[in-house]
Amino acid sequence: MIRFLDVRKSYRVGGREIPALQPFNLDIVDGEVFGIIGHSGAGKSTLIRLINLLERPSGGRILIGDTEMTSLPEPALRAQRRRIGMIFQHFNLLASQTVADNVAFPLRLAGERDAAKIHARVGELLERVGLSEHAGKYPSQLSGGQKQRVGIARALANRPEILLCDEATSALDPQTTAAVLDLLTAINRELKLTIVLITHEMDVVRRICDRVAVLDAGRIVESGTVADVFLHPQHATTRRFVNEALPEEAASTQAPPMQVGGRKLRLTFRGATTLSPVLSRVMRESGVDFNLLAGRIDRIKDLPYGQLTLALEGANTDTALAALREAGIEIEELP
Numbered sequence: 001m002i003r004f005l006d007v008r009k010s011y012r013v014g015g016r017e018i019p020a021l022q023p024f025n026l027d028i029v030d031g032e033v034f035g036i037i038g039h040s041g042a043g044k045s046t047l048i049r050l051i052n053l054l055e056r057p058s059g060g061r062i063l064i065g066d067t068e069m070t071s072l073p074e075p076a077l078r079a080q081r082r083r084i085g086m087i088f089q090h091f092n093l094l095a096s097q098t099v100a101d102n103v104a105f106p107l108r109l110a111g112e113r114d115a116a117k118i119h120a121r122v123g124e125l126l127e128r129v130g131l132s133e134h135a136g137k138y139p140s141q142l143s144g145g146q147k148q149r150v151g152i153a154r155a156l157a158n159r160p161e162i163l164l165c166d167e168a169t170s171a172l173d174p175q176t177t178a179a180v181l182d183l184l185t186a187i188n189r190e191l192k193l194t195i196v197l198i199t200h201e202m203d204v205v206r207r208i209c210d211r212v213a214v215l216d217a218g219r220i221v222e223s224g225t226v227a228d229v230f231l232h233p234q235h236a237t238t239r240r241f242v243n244e245a246l247p248e249e250a251a252s253t254q255a256p257p258m259q260v261g262g263r264k265l266r267l268t269f270r271g272a273t274t275l276s277p278v279l280s281r282v283m284r285e286s287g288v289d290f291n292l293l294a295g296r297i298d299r300i301k302d303l304p305y306g307q308l309t310l311a312l313e314g315a316n317t318d319t320a321l322a323a324l325r326e327a328g329i330e331i332e333e334l335p
């Protein structure tokens with residue numbers, strides 16, 4: 001568990017305190033993929049860099065497992081940092097070193113001198129990220145996606161328990177982004193490490209995160225499972241992020257056409273409820289008619305979901321809604 005207890009952070013610039021993060025508490029559970037989403041300047045980089053104490057908090061305590069990071073002297077902190085790998089938006093590779101040497105770098109830094117051991121571990125890591133053929137190349141000879149794979153291999157070299165991803169796919173095109181996110185998902189599952197990522201794209205969160213916190217001007221304004229936050233966003237900032245992640249026609253589920261008569265409702269189907277024809281059965285049995293105003297069927301990580309906006313007409317709408325709720329469908333009445 002990564003635990004933030006009443007943590008706050010401000011920067012001192014020219015004798016003035018600039019607040020970056022208001023006091024917050026947050027727990028990140030072992031083995032999960034945790035996303036932190038926010039606009040530019042919201043405090044995402046500050047928050048993620050507090051985990052390995054690249055930034056020191058101005059108040060509060062940060063624990064990883066039983067270790068209080070904030071009270072460690074420098075040598076002990078260096079040892080703890082080996083439990084944490086990090087990848088970056090611009091990859092931060094050493095341009096004058098080959099792919100293999102970039103990946104070997106943290107092993108050497110940790111004191112490994114046995115060339116055969118280093119060679120074997122680098123080979124293993126490059127195979128894991130699909131770059132075995134490229135060991136002797138230099139970063140300038142690689143695509144963006146390949147560079148990030150080198151970054152991932154390097155971050156995993158010392159078998160960390162936590163991987164921090166600082167806008168890891170922001171410099172990549174959509175297809176390369178998808179491949180890198182798939183790789184991170186596979187690593188999370190196979191190596192059982194905790195991933196904390198920061199992003200300004202809800203789609204990244206939707207694809208790979210289990211839980212998410214939404215940061216707005218230094219405050220966590222919303223947090224929860226990605227399914228809950230994505231399907232029922234509460235804060236205006238969260239709603240904006242969700243709408244940005246949806247194509248135009250699906251975004252209309254959030255704001256359906258108002259000129260249609262009847263009771264307007266948004267129905268959310270998750271997991272198993274997407275698999276049975278509950279809607280048609282309930283409507284047939286209750287004799288209620290519906291007009292379909294907008295809809296979307298997609299996945300949140302592994303969870304299939306559907307969200308439909310309907311206008312209902314008929315005498316038995318309350319009975320129909322009770323039957324839908326009974327079947328596990330979430331219903332929101334729209335104005």
Ligand SMILES: Nc1ncnc2c1ncn2[C@@H]1O[C@H](COP(=O)(O)OP(=O)(O)OP(=O)(O)O)[C@@H](O)[C@H]1O
Pocket residue numbers: 011012013018019020038039040041042043044045046047200
């Ligand atoms: N080293 C620093 N010195 C002074 N102020 C800083 C420093 N780093 C960040 N800040 C300020 O702290 C606030 C949060 O910045 P931070 O970089 O954490 O946000 P962010 O959400 O990561 O933004 P971006 O997506 O643009 O990187 C901003 O107001 C920023 O100007």
